């Protein structure tokens with residue numbers, strides 16, 4: 426297993442760092458601050474113009490045809506700088522369109538996605554279908570050449586500023602589970618779509634998205650009817666290497682160290698020991714991320730390494746954030762400081778993108794071969 430990046434990849438990293446030096450001040454990773462969504466939209470357009478939203482797209486689809494390492498480097502450095510997370514559109518949606526979409530859909534959507542002009546939200550979770558996605562109830566009925574959609578999604582990131590939602594909905598009978606789901610593309614400004622805020626305890630926002638008789642043409646369905654599960658599963662698999670960039674952890678640790686130094690706690694032997702332990706754990710998660718990247722690059726199955734990485738990385742996000750509280754300085758509790766914000770934000774990471782319990786279940790079944798009780 427070769428953990429190194431090539432010279433060309435390291436040159437690309439230098440280019441990314443140069444770019445980031447000129448784009449300081451946007452905290453789009455946590456969406457903190459004024460007008461952050463607008464800042465992120467603008468940033469995606471700038472990245473799109475540079476070709477950086479289509480680094481790994483095949484050349485025949487207008488991409489640069491580069492290995493996944495380039496995307497990894499870009500979003501890892503973006504995470505360290507706290508500037509932005511990878512957009513769903515040019516990542517997951519575009520790659521699913523290339524694999525499952527029609528030529529017409531690719532022609533209609535890929536150019537706007539590549540240039541960062543179309544932003545997508547991901548409409549999977551519902552009040553009774555989070556970990557158990559096969560329980561999705563949002564219904565789409567085919568009437569003539571249109572789908573009529575009724576139902577509601579919840580916890581939808583970015584739906585208040587995205588242009589479209591990538592909607593997993595039920596087109597088969599109610600009890601058809603994963604065999605009766607389809608994926609539809611729905612513009613969020615369509616009549617009958619209502620987006621309402623769900624505040625999160627880090628001061629951010631998720632959304633409820635309601636669909637009341639929303640009509641979209643049948644040409645907005647991606648893949649065959651009732652085969653949405655396969656579309657969603659393959660779309661998830663190609664994006665695993667950029668979803669939880671490990672440099673976010675390195676930055677968390679760096680921020681904690683800076684805080685410990687300013688509060689004078691760095692002289693405390695207990696604090697120094699804890700920080701050293703955390704540094705080792707960050708290096709371990711980085712190694713897991715590189716192993717995952719290696720598997721994706723080689724076209725190996727990546728569900729198990731992705732679960733190892735997600736579980737270890739997001740638990741460590743919480744451990745680093747909790748350490749500030751543990752060190753016992755009252756500043757850690759002052760609302761609005763970076764360390765206090767991290768403590769509130771950290772909990773979200775073990776839920777979004779699949780909970781820790783679901784990751785452990787996957788490891789137990791797929792890596793350890795353990796069957797669950799009936």
Ligand SMILES: Cc1cc2nc3c(=O)[nH]c(=O)nc-3n(C[C@H](O)[C@H](O)[C@H](O)COP(=O)(O)OP(=O)(O)OC[C@H]3O[C@@H](n4cnc5c(N)ncnc54)[C@H](O)[C@@H]3O)c2cc1C
Nearest residue numbers: 547548549550555556580581582773776777778779780782
């Ligand atoms: C910050 C953030 C962003 C998000 N963004 C999006 C988004 O853009 N689009 C979207 O569709 N969703 C999004 N989500 C939703 C997220 O995917 C779900 O919250 C997650 O899948 C868990 O589903 P749930 O909340 O319904 O919890 P549930 O599935 O109800 O789980 C409740 C608890 O039971 C546990 N549990 C459930 N089933 C099992 C099991 N089989 N074995 C063991 N334990 C189990 C869970 O681990 C959890 O602790 C986001 C969530 C967060 C926090």
